[in-house]
Amino acid sequence: MGRSPCCEKQHTNKGAWTKEEDERLIHYIKLHGEGCWRSLPKAAGLLRCGKSCRLRWINYLRPDLKRGNFTEEEDDLIINLHSLLGNKWSSIAARLPGRTDNEIKNYWNTHIKRKLCSRGIDPQTHRPLGSVSGTNKTSNNSSSSSNSNNSNVNRFELETKESVVPLMQQVPANIDNGEDSNGCSGLSSEEVFPQINLELSIGIPFPSCQRSQFSPVNLNQSQKQQQQRVSYQLFQSTMPDVCLCYGLDFQKKHACSCRVITTL
């Protein structure tokens, strides 16, 4: 079962890194750059396996790491991203400059989980503790699915104030970015985003982004080019209390539905 070990374990050190090992690793990477983790330990004169070197560099030694406490803004961003991406720590970390996936994962498990629980929120589902889980109460909002292919070109507006809905009530547990709308979730975009059905036409970058102070992140080029599918894209907002998620049909170049999510 399983694969063979990544290195000769009997000849490698394990456990905490010494200062000297750190210095060797830093020195080597400064000279030769990152990569080739397999051969790095030998070349750098380290009795470590490549995986261990990579982890040490990425999680601790990289010069661009921002050590220290998380800010409230980072907390909120992590919570929002987790509600959308789930335990995709590397994806979350990609949106927090200077933070690593491991750091965020640890922080989530030690601080944020507790914080959410104390607020009466289930950290996994982001719904109120004790609420019925698993069902996407959707609403038979009839209007939601009907008009997704009207092309109201270059229009991007929130329909009403009521379209701003609490995050924990609405976000399905497992929206994965890039998830095929016909794929594992089996949810159409309208089912995923039943509350609002904003019609918008986009170019990339979507021109209204500037007007609305949104900027796109996590665009998936290969999906854009290769497949007709709906992708769920997260927009990180410069507005303090809102982020936006929408379903986008890359082939037809318009979004199918859209919704706004408040932060917690």
Added chain:
DNA sequence: AACGGCTGCAACCGCGATGAC
């Protein structure tokens, strides 16, 4: 001072994804 439980974090492990051959 000694002990034990708890906490936070660094590091490890297993496995899926990806690319080279």
Added chain:
DNA sequence: CGTCATCGCGGTTGCAGCCGT
């Protein structure tokens, strides 16, 4: 196309330090 090597991710573990008794 299949196999193998490597990378990268997420879950888990181990341990040092803290705190209460």
